[in-house]
Amino acid sequence: MSVYSKVYFVFLFITLVSYVIAFKTKEQYVKMVILLMILWALTTTVAIYLIRFAGFKNNLFVFHISTPLEYTILALLYRDVIFNYTIRRLISLSIPIFLALSVVFALFVQAPDTNNTEVIIIESAVMIFLSLFFLREVLLMQQVTSLHRFPMFWISVGILFYFTGNLVIEGMLNYLIRRSMDLAKRSYRLGYVFKYLLFVLFIIGAYCSNIRGSLLLRKR
Numbered sequence: 001m002s003v004y005s006k007v008y009f010v011f012l013f014i015t016l017v018s019y020v021i022a023f024k025t026k027e028q029y030v031k032m033v034i035l036l037m038i039l040w041a042l043t044t045t046v047a048i049y050l051i052r053f054a055g056f057k058n059n060l061f062v063f064h065i066s067t068p069l070e071y072t073i074l075a076l077l078y079r080d081v082i083f084n085y086t087i088r089r090l091i092s093l094s095i096p097i098f099l100a101l102s103v104v105f106a107l108f109v110q111a112p113d114t115n116n117t118e119v120i121i122i123e124s125a126v127m128i129f130l131s132l133f134f135l136r137e138v139l140l141m142q143q144v145t146s147l148h149r150f151p152m153f154w155i156s157v158g159i160l161f162y163f164t165g166n167l168v169i170e171g172m173l174n175y176l177i178r179r180s181m182d183l184a185k186r187s188y189r190l191g192y193v194f195k196y197l198l199f200v201l202f203i204i205g206a207y208c209s210n211i212r213g214s215l216l217l218r219k220r
Contacts, residue, residue, distance in 0.1 A: 001048060004192045011199035012041055018206035022151075025209055029152055032077035033202060039069055061112035064119075068102040071095070071123050074159065078130045081152055083137060087130075094126065115177075117170050124167040131160040151209040158201030165194030 016037040022030050043066040050056040072095050079091040105119050106112050134156050144150045169191045176184035 001052075004189055005044070005048070008044070008192060008195060009041075011196055012037055012044075015199045015202050015206070016041070018203050019209075022206045022209040027151075027209065028080040029077055029155060030206075030209060032073050032080075033155065033206075036070065036073050036077075039066060039073065058113045060115055064102065064106050064112045064116050067116055067119055067123060068099045071098050071126075074127060075130075077155075078134060082130070082134055083141065084133075087133060091130070098123070098126075115170075115173060117173055120170045121167060124163040124170065127159055127163040128167065131156045131163070135160075149208050151205040154201045154205035154208060158198040158205070161201070162194045162198040165191060169194075 016034065019030050019033045019037065023034070043062055047059040047062045050059040050062070075091050075095050075098075079088050082088055082091070101122070102116075102119050105116065110116050110118055135153070138144055138147070138150070138153065144153070147153050169187055172187060173184060176187055
C-alpha cells in the first residue's frame with residue numbers, strides 16, 4: 001500500500017470516528033457522511049484486496065459499483081438540506097436516472113474493466129451545482145448567524161473542492177493514459193490532495209456539529 005493510501009485511510013478513519021461521535025445530534029447529514037465514509041472504506045479495501053491478494057489484474061469494476069452508490073448518498077444528503085422544492089424533486093428524480101445511466105455506460109460506453117470517467121464527470125458536475133446552490137441558498141436566506149460554525153457549510157465546501165478536483169482530473173485522465181501512463185499516475189496522485197482537503201473540511205464540520213449538539217443539550 002502506498003503512503004498516499006495510508007494517509008487516506010488515516011483521514012478516513014478520523015472522519016468516520018468524528019461523525020460517529022456527532023451521531024448524537026441525530027442530524028440526517030451526519031448519517032449520510034457516516035454512510036459515505038463506510039462506502040469509501042469498503043470500496044478502497046476491496047479494490048486493494050483484489051489486486052494484492054486475490055490475484056485480480058483489474059479492479060475498476062468496483063468503482064463502477066461504488067460511484068452510483070456514492071451519488072445516491074450525496075444526493076440524499078442535499079435533498080434533506082436544500083429548501084427549494086423544485087430542486088429537491090429534481091434530486092429525487094436524478095437518483096434512479098443516475099443509477100440507470102451508470103448501468104448503460106458500463107454496458108455500452110465504458111466497460112467495467114475501464115475507468116468510468118464519463119459517469120464520474122456527470123456526478124462531479126451535479127455535485128458542484130448542488131453544493132453551490134446550497135451555499136447560495138444559505139447566504140440568501142440568512143438563516144445561519146455564524147457561517148463558520150455551521151456544519152453543512154464545511155461539508156458543502158469540502159464537496160465543492162473535492163468534485164471540482166475530480167472534474168478536472170477525471171476529465172483529463174483517459175487522455176493522459178493514452179498519451180503517457182506516468183503522467184496519468186501523477187495526475188491520479190494529485191487527486192489525493194482534494195481527498196485530504198475533503199476530509200479536513202468534513203472533520204471541521206463534525207467539530208461544529210458536536211459543539212451545536214452540546215449547546216442544544218445544555219439548553220434542554
